[in-house]
Amino acid sequence: xxxxxxxxxxxxxxxxxxxxxxxxxxxxxxxxxxxxxxxxxxxxxxxxxxxxxxxxxxxxxxxxxxxxxxxxxxxxxxxxxxxxxxxxxxxxxxxxxxxxxxxxxxxxxxxxxxxxxxxxxxxxxxxxxxxxxxxxxxxxxxxxxxxxxxxxxxxxxxxxxxxxxxxxxxxxxxxxxxxxxxxxxxxxxxxxxxxxxxxxxxxxxxxxxxxxxxxxxxxxxxxxxxxxxxxxxxxxxxxxxxxxxxxxxxxxxxxxxxxxxxxxxxxxxxxxxxxxxxxxxxxxxxxxxxxxxxxxxxxxxxxxxxxxxxxxxxxxxxxxxxxxxxxxxxxxxxxxxxxxxxxxxxxxxxxxxxxxxxxxxxxxxxxxxxxxxxxxxxxxxxxxxxxxxxxxxxxxxxxxxxxxxxxxxxxxxxxxxxxxxxxxxxxxxxxxxxxxxxxxxxxxxxxxxxxxxxxxxxxxxxxxxxxxxxxxxxxxxxxxxxxxxxxxxxxxxxxxxxxxxxxxxxxxxxxxxxxxxxxxxxxxxxxxxxxxxxxxxxxxxxxxxxxxxxxxxxxxxxxxxxxxxxxxxxxxxxxxxxxxxxxxxxxxxxxxxxxxxxxxxxxxxxxxxxxxxxxxxxxxxxxxxxxxxxxxxxxxxxxxxxxxxxxxxxxxxxxxxxxxxxxxxxxxxxxxxxxxxxxxxxxxxxxxxxxxxxxxxxxxxxxxxxxxxxxxxxxxxxxxxxxxxxxxxxxxxxxxxxxxxxxxxxxxxxxxxxxxxxxxxxxxxxxxxxxxx
Amino acid sequence: xxxxxxxxxxxxxxxxxxxxxxxxxxxxxxxxxxxxxxxxxxxxxxxxxxxxxxxxxxxxxxxxxxxxxxxxxxxxxxxxxxxxxxxxxxxxxxxxxxxxxxxxxxxxxxxxxxxxxxxxxx
Numbered sequence: 005x006x007x008x009x010x011x012x013x014x015x016x017x018x019x020x021x022x023x024x025x026x027x028x029x030x031x032x033x034x035x036x037x038x039x040x041x042x043x044x045x046x047x048x049x050x051x052x053x054x055x056x057x058x059x060x061x062x063x064x065x066x067x068x069x070x071x072x073x074x075x076x077x078x079x080x081x082x083x084x085x086x087x088x089x090x091x092x093x094x095x096x097x098x099x100x101x102x103x104x105x106x107x108x109x110x111x112x113x114x115x116x117x118x119x120x121x122x123x124x125x126x127x128x129x130x131x132x133x134x135x136x137x138x139x140x141x142x143x144x145x146x147x148x149x150x151x152x153x154x155x156x157x158x159x160x161x162x163x164x165x166x167x168x169x170x171x172x173x174x175x176x177x178x179x180x181x182x183x184x185x186x187x188x189x190x191x192x193x194x195x196x197x198x199x200x201x202x203x204x205x206x207x208x209x210x211x212x213x214x215x216x217x218x219x220x221x222x223x224x225x226x227x228x229x230x231x232x233x234x235x236x237x238x239x240x241x242x243x244x245x246x247x248x249x250x251x252x253x254x255x256x257x258x259x260x261x262x263x264x265x266x267x268x269x270x271x272x273x274x275x276x277x278x279x280x281x282x283x284x285x286x287x288x289x290x291x292x293x294x295x296x297x298x299x300x301x302x303x304x305x306x307x308x309x310x311x312x313x314x315x316x317x318x319x320x321x322x323x324x325x326x327x328x329x330x331x332x333x334x335x336x337x338x339x340x341x342x343x344x345x346x347x348x349x350x351x352x353x354x355x356x357x358x359x360x361x362x363x364x365x366x367x368x369x370x371x372x373x374x375x376x377x378x379x380x381x382x383x384x385x386x387x388x389x390x391x392x393x394x395x396x397x398x399x400x401x402x403x404x405x406x407x408x409x410x411x412x413x414x415x416x417x418x419x420x421x422x423x424x425x426x427x428x429x430x431x432x433x434x435x436x437x438x439x440x441x442x443x444x445x446x447x448x449x450x451x452x453x454x455x456x457x458x459x460x461x462x463x464x465x466x467x468x469x470x471x472x473x474x475x476x477x478x479x480x481x482x483x484x485x486x487x488x489x490x491x492x493x494x495x496x497x498x499x500x501x502x503x504x505x506x507x508x509x510x511x512x513x514x515x516x517x518x519x520x521x522x523x524x525x526x527x528x529x530x531x532x533x534x535x536x537x538x539x540x541x542x543x544x545x546x547x548x549x550x551x552x553x554x555x556x557x558x559x560x561x562x563x564x565x566x567x568x569x570x571x572x573x574x575x576x577x578x579x580x581x582x583x584x585x586x587x588x589x590x591x592x593x594x595x596x597x598x599x600x601x602x603x604x605x606x607x608x609x610x611x612x613x614x615x616x617x618x619x620x621x622x623x624x625x626x627x628x629x630x631x632x633x634x635x636x637x638x639x640x641x642x643x644x645x646x647x648x649x650x651x652x653x654x655x656x657x658x659x660x661x662x663x664x665x666x667x668x669x670x671x672x673x674x675x676x677x678x679x680x681x682x683x684x685x686x687x688x689x690x691x692x693x694x695x696x697x698x699x700x701x702x703x704x705x706x707x708x709x710x711x712x713x714x715x716x717x718x719x720x721x722x723x724x725x726x727x728x729x730x731x732x733x734x735x736x737x738x739x740x741x742x743x744x745x746x747x748x749x750x751x752x753x754x755x756x757x758x759x760x761x762x763x764x765x766x767x768x769x770x771x772x773x774x775x776x777x
Numbered sequence: 778x779x780x781x782x783x784x785x786x787x788x789x790x791x792x793x794x795x796x797x798x799x800x801x802x803x804x805x806x807x808x809x810x811x812x813x814x815x816x817x818x819x820x821x822x823x824x825x826x827x828x829x830x831x832x833x834x835x836x837x838x839x840x841x842x843x844x845x846x847x848x849x850x851x852x853x854x855x856x857x858x859x860x861x862x863x864x865x866x867x868x869x870x871x872x873x874x875x876x877x878x879x880x881x882x883x884x885x886x887x888x889x890x891x892x893x894x895x896x897x898x899x
Binding site for chain 2: 411414415420423426427
């Protein structure tokens, strides 16, 4: 990096103190310094020898020089940070009266500089307005050391002055000082909070208190040179207006020592240097957060100080320390004396803990919380603690309990609110029923209970509390990537919200030409599955609509009903297939396909509940028509019985004509007057048999209800019953399925058509009498 | 975090912790003070004092406040630590046996249920 030639030029910069100071003061140019350096170097070296001839000497000394220069630069005597040494020298020339000016500067700087930046030594150095000082070692030192810091800081300058070479600019020079400065201070380090965490702004951390670190430490250096001993301001001077003292949340965590300081602060006015040191840390910790910017002007005004300069210096010290020593928000304060607890009443009242922001909660929820609160308050009242009304009560009890619970306020109210705000934000949803089902349901039920209780008293006046978890409209987030004007093509600007598009995937539908039959079948099945899924979603939507219907106001209800209706129509169409004309018979294929699938059957059961009688009848007819086939398909799944309930509900609503037709379809005797060959298989199936029974039962009911029943007039019914009776008699008992239930009036039915003997046979066979098996 | 309100936390591995909640953050990381781990076996339970807990938010299943007035109002019976640990050991053992038997039975039938290691353990 530096050749011998340049080493030469570096000569003048060597820390030969007289030289250096001389050159600095003169503000000499490089050439001059060079000249001086040479001369000076020669002079120094040639103390032993008398300068004979400059040229000869110079030539000889050049090698010498070079070696020496190299040694100085890279060898053991190397000084790493010449800047700092030289900077230190500047201060000597400083006028003490400039301090006030510098105070203002400090103030303005502290306004400019942000916290995080100041921790960076590079940035500290870069602050132009003041001659940069030993920022890095000082800052870091203050972070890790205790009161020794100041002693440590004082030293480099001293050592510099003393040619101590401690000013290597490395922190090592400072740290070793630590043990030397007494053991007393060490003890109190346990009081300190752990080193401050990096104050990364915004995300993931509670709001950072941007207490700007104040002045650059040049003040310190100046004054440190005056007072090499440990310099620490008294507590009084640390603090801004007195009243602020108790507003700090962290005051609650002050150690006893701090509070003692508070109490005795006035006495301490004159005892700067000595024993205050050990108080410094806890104090600073306590006040750092809240007191924030302590402008030097504050200190300047403080009475009873030795000198304004001193205060200013301390202020700056303080400020820098505060910036550094910002303890993590959840600081650890293990030591809490009873005495302190007493003080802390007025601060951070427990009221803030209770009255957290509850507006986002469900009103019931809120009510519950408040109730609990009041209960506690009344409880505390009963316990007879000191107190006046309301929250001071709880504070009263808190006072007692605070004695046992010094950690109670590790989180400030602001932090708690911050966290709960974030969590409430996460609860915002466009569809609360979808996202937070249990919460909604729970409070709904609670409300209903309340409503039931209050039914007598209030009536409609009582507010129909709507669930409050904020319902945000679903926002369409179409992110438009940044487009630049005048650019050729689209520039890829990718961000977290808009990742780079790597593939342009386009859906291409395959042509049907080469599709084999199997593929067709497969596709058809897939189609059916899709249909089932779509219809299922419709069912769910209808269910939601029904719930919504109950919640929504009167005005909106028709709209909801409309929606529901349309969805149901859609469902039906999905199920049965689209009809070109209403009169045209739709093929059952579609429906049968659906019914072959397990889920389809369950779907049909659900849909049947929603359909109108006519539509439902249609569906059941189709089922009955194809039942033999379905039974065969269902042999493994055995899901058909799920249809029993809706079918029976429907059948019981059917008029006689429909009923007859249904029975006809079921028995397969649509074309012929005789039951189809498949009929026995139906009887062997649980569902089939049950349906059969249900139909018969309904028929009987119809028959018996009206005197001149329509049913009887229709021959078909009678014929059918006869036919089925014959079949029943034929079918062996063993092969008969076990129906889900046996209607009680079947016996009556059969009694109309068969003689006594047959009736008995039937009874025993079908176990119609209802005797347990 | 009110005055001396104890909180009960259930973790994903099935542990139940009871302590004073000192700090929360947006991830539901918790700082519990004077924590006690409560082991429940049947109708008995036992407390093991643990001290300070810092729980990572993702491991929290639920968190609830304990009503101090009603805290003692349980049908559960408190027993000593040794006893509850023993009971727990027995319970675990039985569970393992049952699991083993089940998996063997399934194996005989040619079925196998994969171990759901990624799910919460209890």
